[in-house]
Amino acid sequence: MSSNVRQTRSRxxxxxxxxxxxxxxxxxxxxxxxxxxxxNPIGVxxxxxxxxxxRTMLIFVAGSCVYQTDFYGNIFIRxxxxxxxxxxxxxxxxxxxxxxxxxxxxxxxxxPVTSHRAELRAAIxxxxxxxxxxxxxxxxxxxxxxxxxxxxITEKIEVWREQGWRDTSGTVIANLDLWKALLCExxxxxxxxxxxxxxxIGDNDNTEAHAAARSAAILLPDIKQYSGVVPTYRSxx
Numbered sequence: 001m002s003s004n005v006r007q008t009r010s011r012x013x014x015x016x017x018x019x020x021x022x023x024x025x026x027x028x029x030x031x032x033x034x035x036x037x038x039x040n041p042i043g044v045x046x047x048x049x050x051x052x053x054x055r056t057m058l059i060f061v062a063g064s065c066v067y068q069t070d071f072y073g074n075i076f077i078r079x080x081x082x083x084x085x086x087x088x089x090x091x092x093x094x095x096x097x098x099x100x101x102x103x104x105x106x107x108x109x110x111x112p113v114t115s116h117r118a119e120l121r122a123a124i125x126x127x128x129x130x131x132x133x134x135x136x137x138x139x140x141x142x143x144x145x146x147x148x149x150x151x152x153i154t155e156k157i158e159v160w161r162e163q164g165w166r167d168t169s170g171t172v173i174a175n176l177d178l179w180k181a182l183l184c185e186x187x188x189x190x191x192x193x194x195x196x197x198x199x200x201i202g203d204n205d206n207t208e209a210h211a212a213a214r215s216a217a218i219l220l221p222d223i224k225q226y227s228g229v230v231p232t233y234r235s236x237x
Contacts, residue, residue, distance in 0.1 A: 063118025080216025
């Protein structure tokens with residue numbers, strides 16, 4: 001397995017992995033602010049916590065593509081990924097992470113720059129940046145306004161696996177490298193008895209993460225090589 005993918009005690013191909021990617025059972029028409037709150041219980045790091053349950057945390061994720069034109073009129077695409085794991089009043093540098101989407105995947109192949117890859121990479125980064133189980137977390141909720149990410153990981157992924165990682169037309173699914181990398185992260189958390197949920201939220205509930213992803217696409221330098229497991233958040237940061 002590539003060193004760019006988190007090592008686990010189990011294998012991606014086992015069926016249990018896919019059962020660990022769950023759709024978050026949010027009440028109909030509920031928003032993140034309805035279910036998650038701040039301030040936090042005494043002695044607990046400043047994260048987004050489920051009301052009445054400081055072992056369940058929320059992370060907002062987003063990916064963004066930006067089309068730019070160079071001096072010669074050539075159009076090129078840049079993409080950024082972002083995730084937000086702490087609310088204000090924490091300063092942005094201690095609660096928002098953003099990266100430029102790499103040109104290569106975890107197994108060193110080059111891939112087209114797309115918003116779908118940026119969305120997947122954001123979810124991977126959100127799980128990589130903190131060993132959230134070390135903070136006592138038993139449930140991680142990844143909140144995204146992307147149907148591609150949420151429905152893919154909670155509903156379609158098992159069908160794809162059974163079909164040899166192909167869609168109904170027989171074509172190998174796009175971004176297979178990142179889907180497998182995301183499954184490795186989910187499996188890694190299951191090794192520590194921590195469940196990962198995915199929640200489809202509205203665009204209006206994810207504006208800050210989208211803005212951060214767009215800024216990462218525009219402002220951060222291009223990266224070719226996959227950056228691997230991103231720097232880890234520490235509770236004292």
